[in-house]
Amino acid sequence: MNHPLDRMTLPLADEAATAHLAQRLAPLLTPGFILYLSGDLGAGKTSFTRALLAALGYSGRVKSPTFTLLESYELSRFRLYHFDFYRFSTDRAWLDAGFDEYLGGDGVAIVEWPERAADSLPAPDLRLRLEFDPTHGDNARLALLEAGSERGRACLSALATGAAAG
Numbered sequence: 001m002n003h004p005l006d007r008m009t010l011p012l013a014d015e016a017a018t019a020h021l022a023q024r025l026a027p028l029l030t031p032g033f034i035l036y037l038s039g040d041l042g043a044g045k046t047s048f049t050r051a052l053l054a055a056l057g058y059s060g061r062v063k064s065p066t067f068t069l070l071e072s073y074e075l076s077r078f079r080l081y082h083f084d085f086y087r088f089s090t091d092r093a094w095l096d097a098g099f100d101e102y103l104g105g106d107g108v109a110i111v112e113w114p115e116r117a118a119d120s121l122p123a124p125d126l127r128l129r130l131e132f133d134p135t136h137g138d139n140a141r142l143a144l145l146e147a148g149s150e151r152g153r154a155c156l157s158a159l160a161t162g163a164a165a166g
């Protein structure tokens with residue numbers, strides 16, 4: 001039976017495990033890809049994005065876009081847009097002024113706090129939710145992955161294969 005993989009949960013024992021997940025996802029990203037990153041403050045969304053950028057060859061400083069809403073990076077394979085909509089409600093005018101051009105074009109978009117801009121955002125290829133996992137310690141997280149498109153499903157299949165291979 002061939003059921004496409006729509007969701008997957010991965011235990012992340014510590015920050016290195018979160019970085020490892022980012023390293024495995026990095027080569028699967030293609031221009032136009034949209035990744036939503038959800039989870040409480042301090043869950044690891046920005047840490048994950050830092051590891052992702054490092055895996056994509058970016059060696060500079062990665063600033064959280066909490067106040068700027070957007071930081072962008074010119075990478076060898078594509079431009080990466082890192083959004084954080086935590087403070088979105090106060091900046092709606094900025095969004096209305098046209099950030100559509102950043103999403104689903106030639107760049108890859110990573111969106112923290114997508115819930116705060118839900119009405120204005122296109123659907124993602126992949127959702128990653130990071131949850132605290134206190135029964136396994138302060139640094140443990142659970143990664144809940146959910147595909148929203150064919151290429152999102154392809155990512156999950158590749159990640160599942162990698163996980164099975166160790």
Ligand SMILES: Nc1ncnc2c1ncn2[C@@H]1O[C@H](COP(=O)(O)OP(=O)(O)O)[C@@H](O)[C@H]1O
Binds near residue numbers: 048112141
């Ligand atoms: N398993 C883990 N994954 C990611 N970050 C972790 C983990 N364990 C501990 N941390 C720490 O948690 C914090 C996450 O902060 P940050 O990435 O800014 O969160 P967010 O962007 O979700 O608000 C960092 O200080 C990081 O070192």
Ligand SMILES: [Mg+2]
Binds near residue numbers: 045
């Ligand atoms: Mg953050």
